Structure formats: C-alpha cells, structure tokens
Amino acid sequence: MRIRRVGGHALLLDFAAPADREPDFPNPAEPVDPAVVEGWRAELWRRRERGDLVATEIVPAAATVLLDGVPDPATTAAAIRTWTPTPPLTTSAAAEPVEVPVTYDGEDLPRVAALWHTDVPSVVRRIAHTEFRVAFCGFAPGFGYLTGLPAELAVPRLPSPRPRVPAGSVALAGPYAGIYPTASPGGWLLVGRTTLALFDVHADPPARLTPGTPVRLLPT
Numbered sequence: 001m002r003i004r005r006v007g008g009h010a011l012l013l014d015f016a017a018p019a020d021r022e023p024d025f026p027n028p029a030e031p032v033d034p035a036v037v038e039g040w041r042a043e044l045w046r047r048r049e050r051g052d053l054v055a056t057e058i059v060p061a062a063a064t065v066l067l068d069g070v071p072d073p074a075t076t077a078a079a080i081r082t083w084t085p086t087p088p089l090t091t092s093a094a095a096e097p098v099e100v101p102v103t104y105d106g107e108d109l110p111r112v113a114a115l116w117h118t119d120v121p122s123v124v125r126r127i128a129h130t131e132f133r134v135a136f137c138g139f140a141p142g143f144g145y146l147t148g149l150p151a152e153l154a155v156p157r158l159p160s161p162r163p164r165v166p167a168g169s170v171a172l173a174g175p176y177a178g179i180y181p182t183a184s185p186g187g188w189l190l191v192g193r194t195t196l197a198l199f200d201v202h203a204d205p206p207a208r209l210t211p212g213t214p215v216r217l218l219p220t
Contacts, residue, residue: 001040003077009070011077013040016063032063034135034147034175040065041136041211043085052079060136060211062145097131097214100179102170104128104219106190112172115155124219126153127191132177132215137207142181142199144209151175161187168194170217177217179209192217 002014015032041060044067047053053076056069070076104124113120132148154175162185165171169180171188180186181198198208209215 003080005073005077006066006068009068009073011067011070011073011080013065013067013080014063015040034133037061037063037065038133038135038147038212039085043083044080045212046086047083061138062136095212095214097216098208099216099218100170100194100196101220102128102192102194102217104170104192106170106192108171108189109191112155112189112191116153123191127177127217128219130177130217132217134209134211134213134215135176136211137209139178140181140184142207142209143178144198144207144211144213144215146177146209146215147175149175149177155189157187158189161185165190166193168196168198170194181207 004012004014006012015036037060041058044053044055044058044065048055048058053067054069054071055067055076057066059066059068067076104127109120109123113123116123116126118126126149130148132146134144135147137144149172155172157173164183165180165186165188167180167183169186169190170192171178171180171186171190173188178188179194179196179198196208200206200208
C-alpha cells in the first residue's frame with residue numbers, strides 16, 4: 001500500500017501495483033484483491049467512529065481508498081502506517097444482506113453462459129448463490145460495484161455501449177456485478193432486472209447499496 005497526498009487535505013491509499021496506472025478495472029495480470037480494499041475501508045470507518053481518525057469523506061474505489069477533509073495529512077498518514085485492518089468478513093458479519101429480487105431474463109445471458117462455458121440455468125444458479133458485497137459506488141448515484149464472483153468468471157463489456165439501459169437492470173462487467181439505479185447508457189452484460197428502488201433522494205441514506213453492504217441477487 002502506498003499513501004499519497006492529494007491536494008492540501010486529502011490522502012489516497014493506493015493498492016495497485018504500478019504507481020502510474022489508474023484504470024477503470026485493475027490489470028487482470030496484477031489484480032487488486034477486493035478484500036484488501038474492503039478491509040481498509042472498514043478499518044478506516046471504524047477508526048473514525050472511535051475518534052482515531054478525522055476525515056470528512058472515506059471513499060473506496062477498485063484499487064484505492066480516498067480520505068478527504070483530513071486536517072493533518074502527514075500525521076494521519078504516519079498513524080495509518082501503524083494500523084492493521086481486521087479481515088472484512090469479520091468487520092461486517094453482523095450486517096444484514098440486502099435481498100434483491102431478480103427476474104433472470106437478460107438478453108446477454110447466453111453470452112455470459114458461453115463465456116463461462118456452461119448453460120443459462122447454471123449462470124443463474126451461480127449468481128443467485130453468490131454472496132456479493134458492495135466494494136464501492138460510482139458511475140451513477142446509487143450504483144454499487146458488487147464483488148463476490150471468482151476472478152476467472154470476469155466478463156468483458158460490450159464493444160459499444162447501449163444508448164439506454166433500463167432502470168433496475170442487473171448486469172456483469174469485469175469481475176463485478178451491478179444494478180442500474182436509473183435508465184442510462186451502459187456497456188455491461190445484462191442478466192436480469194429488478195423492481196427494487198436503489199436510489200431515492202428523499203431517503204436517508206439516499207442509496208440502498210453502500211460500501212461494505214452484503215447483497216444477494218435472488219430469483220423471483
């Protein structure tokens with residue numbers, strides 16, 4: 001892990017191997033274990049709750065965790081280097097999973113089955129029995145990047161994104177699963193759909209899926 005200054009009051013914990021590469025997804029040849037990022041995300045949240053850390057925002061991503069609003073970055077970085085995160089499954093074991101009802105009728109299911117060298121029913125069973133976890137959020141308000149599938153089941157995005165993906169679409173890309181909270185363009189492979197609302201500006205919090213949340217994608 002490298003700790004880098006970002007501006008005057010932010011720190012970036014960087015877990016990617018090369019310091020000069022920040023892709024959308026880590027290089028498959030040099031993967032960043034999502035459990036490592038989640039472990040640090042959970043540790044930093046816990047430290048902030050205990051008063052050991054002062055930070056306005058703690059924002060995980062695919063291979064980094066950003067701390068913003070840090071009054072004394074140098075002192076904070078030195079303290080972080082002495083911390084050891086608790087394994088993530090232990091830190092969030094008490095969290096109740098969000099159960100998402102999914103109708104598995106996505107138009108890209110046959111493509112995923114071919115990539116996984118299996119049939120469509122086996123794809124559905126594999127996804128439905130996977131214990132996902134929100135690694136980080138991005139792309140659109142309420143969009144959580146879900147980890148849990150093994151690395152060998154990573155799938156490519158479409159060569160060209162669709163102009164409009166319906167809200168509630170359940171999809172796969174790279175090593176992640178995700179659910180489109182609103183209609184938008186997108187190049188992920190569609191495997192199903194849900195009617196569960198994932199983002200509501202009037203709710204507290206507005207996003208149903210937040211980093212660290214366990215998720216199950218259950219067939220309807």
